[in-house]
Amino acid sequence: MIAALTVAERQRAIAISAALALCGLAMAIAGRDDLFGVHGVIVLLFGLGLIGLVMSQYFAPEPSEERLTRYYDDPTRVGIVLSLGWAVVGMFFGVWVAALLAWPDLTFDAAWASFGRIRPVHTSGVIFGFGGNALIATSFHVLQRTTRARLPDQFSPWFVLIGYNLFCVLAASGYFMGITQSKEYAEPEWYADLWLVIVWVTYFLLYIRTLQRRKEPHIYVANWYYMAFILVVAVLHIVNNLAVPVSFGEAKSYSLFSGVQDAMTQWWYGHNAVAFFLTSGFLGMMYYYLPKRAGRPIFSYRLSIISFWGITFMYMWAGSHHLHYTALPQWVQTLGMTFSVVLLVPSWASAGNALATLNGAWGKVRDDATLRFMMVAAVFYGLSTFEGSFMAIRAVNSLSHYTDWTIGHVHAGALGWVAMITFGSLYALVPWMWKVERMYSPKLIEVHFWLALSGTIIYVFAMWNSGIIQGLMWRTYNDSGTLAYSFIDSVVAMHPYYIARTVGGLLFLLGAIVASYNVWMTIRMSRSQAAAGAGDIDLPVLRGAGATLQAGE
């Protein structure tokens, strides 16, 4: 990995890591007894660890010019491993936080294990840790293949990937300590936000620089989706996190917005995070890996362009449906509702396009669990976008809002669509990346598929049931015109569903563990094959071994 970097790139890596470590030191000193100082120490250790990593192979021979005739895939490989690591961690906390609702004693009286702290560890762990790393890893792969251009340099992809993971570490560790901005999906405090801006701008520039070097005349549609993901997330992140820290030595900051403006900005961010992080980027994945795996070009390329711009134009306006029946002006609520309903058109265009691509390859879908993951993802994408449009309607929202129905909807999207398309894409990508014929065990992919699907179905049905019961109990009046049920009655009624959702989540977690094992064994299989095939001079490990032999002689 490091041996593949040129000496200049190794030096740059050390310089940037040292600057990072110094920032950490400054934060630790400025923070004193504030939690800011703890994060300073984490940044310091992270920077020092990176320096150690580069130093460990600093004197390895420089890579040959021959590397420029191949794509640069090391960051993708590391990104895949990180993504699966975060998947297991994030989903483990998801199961724990679900279990907390059924059995509240599972906090074990520890502050860090309280619901309000481990819930964001779950959400950020799966969305940013698992989803984000998978997006970064696959985007580097798709970008290079579809433009037929190598990444412009070998340093910035690492900066993006490792810098992004530092952000994830700061986020998760902060939640445990109680550092939060209390904004959904934007919990990390100002210094972590600033760091993410730097990382994200580098990511965008890397994308643009590679596109500039492209050898294909047309920019393939998957890149448009990835670019929308990168660009819009940058805009959303910067605007929603405009805040003034109490001081430069404290973690706490205050948002620039207040009252209903703050709520609107937050849900403009929150809904577009769903749109551009959890939809756009993963559609990019789908538009590359699904046709590739099925061996059939996308059904209608024109439709993919139309639905791209449809999603990009319209999602921006849908956020206010999160604020029905609030102080937000009625016309803004109606605007959000209308755009949400119209959004069904481009969403179903994408889902339909994916399924029509598979038309004629159903035999493959039956035999190949990897392709089946992608097919089920497209179905769930269609289902959850329909449900989302429906729930955004004010009258429906009056029943569904603040209930578990919302949680069910989110997980139909997150488990059924986002995670399924990711696992499908990773199963397709891993053998290509580690240069093996196939995954270690196709049977385990099959096991994972059924665990994931049954887990999703159990989870979603449990939440649909409990959400609607909850909603109805909260709005049932008796003859004297007062509420028929107290709040605690509805909590008691939820108990069996909370147990069911924990089971569903547990099945999904088991699937992710099976996937991680399968990927790990595939990597080991690749290594043992490489060791066996001594004639293969294409592998840097062997070249290194040859060099030491010569030195010994």
Place this chain on the structure above:
Amino acid sequence: MDVDHHSLVGFAKSWGLFYLVAMAIGVLIYALWPSNRKRFDRAKTSIFDKDDRPGD
């Protein structure tokens, strides 16, 4: 010029409709323009390129 809340809302409520419709028409023209078909057909099959190396 000072833009107050009401004029901004008025602008958004009236012209917002027109520019979104205009952008939609623009996209439809681009996607359905007959001479773009060749380019799109090439693009959608280009991902099946067997040679996994950067182009020259």
